[in-house]
Amino acid sequence: MAQKATIAMVAKHAGVSVASVSRVINGTLARPATEEKVRAAIAELGFQPNSAARALKVRESEQICLSFADIGNPAYLTITQGINSVLRDTKYRLILSSSLGTADEIHNHLQSLGRGYADGLIISPITSTPEIAKAINSLTVPTVLIGTLPKDVLVDNVYIDSAKGIELAVAHLREIGCKKIALVNGPLSTNPGRRRHQGFVDAMNKVKLKYDDSSIYFARDFTSQAATELLEKDKTLHRYDAVLCTNDLLAAGVIRNLQSRSVRVGEDISVIGMDNTELCTLLNPSLTSVDLRAERRGQLAAELLLERIKNPLSAPRKIEVKPELVIRESTNMRAGTRK
Amino acid sequence: MAQKATIAMVAKHAGVSVASVSRVINGTLARPATEEKVRAAIAELGFQPNSAARALKVRESEQICLSFADIGNPAYLTITQGINSVLRDTKYRLILSSSLGTADEIHNHLQSLGRGYADGLIISPITSTPEIAKAINSLTVPTVLIGTLPKDVLVDNVYIDSAKGIELAVAHLREIGCKKIALVNGPLSTNPGRRRHQGFVDAMNKVKLKYDDSSIYFARDFTSQAATELLEKDKTLHRYDAVLCTNDLLAAGVIRNLQSRSVRVGEDISVIGMDNTELCTLLNPSLTSVDLRAERRGQLAAELLLERIKNPLSAPRKIEVKPELVIRESTNMRAGTRK
DNA sequence: CTCTAAACTGTAATCGTTTACAGTTTGCCT
């Protein structure tokens, strides 16, 4: 492989100045004859402009950084795909940065964006401590946050009203005749956990169904293993006629547990998940789930970010996306009307 | 937010030269007194070295590019996590580039790596045409390929002998007494499809079991929907006492289909998947699966790449990783011995 | 106290682009 071509070599080859070469590469305000010579030289030398040099000069990297706690989660993956779909036909590349865990790690990571390797940031913190809020606020890159915007954080935001999603789910269960509804949730220390918990309380009150602390289960996290472990210890779940799970993975664990005790899901008991991941149609019975529009949120976040980059001074915007209930086999009329 | 600090500002602030500042940032061969002054200035100004300038000068971007056909596939996601786990404590950032589909798109994408925005490339093409092979060979960045290495392509390679995986699966089925084994595969036009098909043929011959063309099913792709569609048309699957699926998603579709026809999976019929994704333990019955060690492959690929970057001239290496069979409920003794 | 080698520091060139500014060419109108 030959020495990598530079713009100067192209210029010499084409018998024009470097400025002209640069101009035909971008913008192109050149006489056709010049342009042709330059293009020929570029083709011949296989020239590719060096992105670092360009980045240095024009002060933009053409990169967008994505920072999630956990790319492993299907919902985040779907968000990523949404983002990718809008970035795909822009100049921007996507750079990944699964900055898990600790506030400190996140803080460091956000700091290092100061190095200017990204023109924009899409972030979705799963918890929100004051330190994280401060770190976000001190950012100089255009940022959009997906999820619950912490107090006093001034960045663009796309969020879903998951409480409304819970409400949809509860209303549906009520409608098919369920009276005794349990909630299987992740930890209250997370944003989603807290909001969904509150949503459940409100929704139950709204439809005037009774519940108490014992009908709310907390798994150690949002995985199906967590649900499984939880239900191996606490075997009271079958007393309900419906189980609302705050994501699909938890629901999968719940279904497995119920089935292993010969409870017929979709007949003896209804189960609802959230996220409407691919998993829903893979399970048997297929899982009714609240679609939290992950892909859509990703798209909107990306669009918001692109606008923000174009126009850094406009006021932060906030977009809500509406959840949708997708009804499948795991919530069946019979389940509620049985008794 | 103040003007972004440069190394020159730090130098002035600390009363030393830019060279000294640069030296304490990396390498650090400075007198303690100097170092301290510089560090103080850096802290005070909140200085972060500009990565573009550094990249331009030292000719490395500290970025690794990942190019998969389809990040949506859980197996790729797991590979990504493996890669991430080793890159996590290096200076490298991971940049994503889901360059799906056409040879042309891939070619373009590989081309654009010439811009030098990545120091290394990890690629996993799902098909291998001569053009792709040529494009890979003409690459100037250190590259490692995960999957089947096309003929005459000279890059580092980590692959899994999926045929051996199939062999494990068939042997297991044979052992629990299955005689009539069907294969549910994706399209033969893909590398995995072709190799697994061949693996099945060989394995069946090896254990001296009969099969014919009708016992090999082809889904339009490797998704569960594809399996579902396939089995809605062709209702002959229950004639077998075991179904070997070339990935877990296909297996999920197969299980759903069988269960909808009241065939008891794990009792009337055994089902095996491949990839050993999370899905396996979410399904009911849980899915026996051939673990293709996606995370491990990702780790190895990343390690190989790091070595290659360090030592660009060494001969390409090839690492095989061994598949493992993970037995769960979907292949049960009873299924084979029933008849 | 002087000398010398070793350790450190500073100056300035450089990486490959973009772009302001000044200079040149072109084309059109009279």
Add this chain to the structure above:
DNA sequence: AGGCAAACTGTAAACGATTACAGTTTAGAG
């Protein structure tokens, strides 16, 4: 033809770091 504006082109200075090289300081030995 000549004049003028418009269109294009070239020169050279950035962008912000790294680093060769030369110059300076330091420390230890005699």
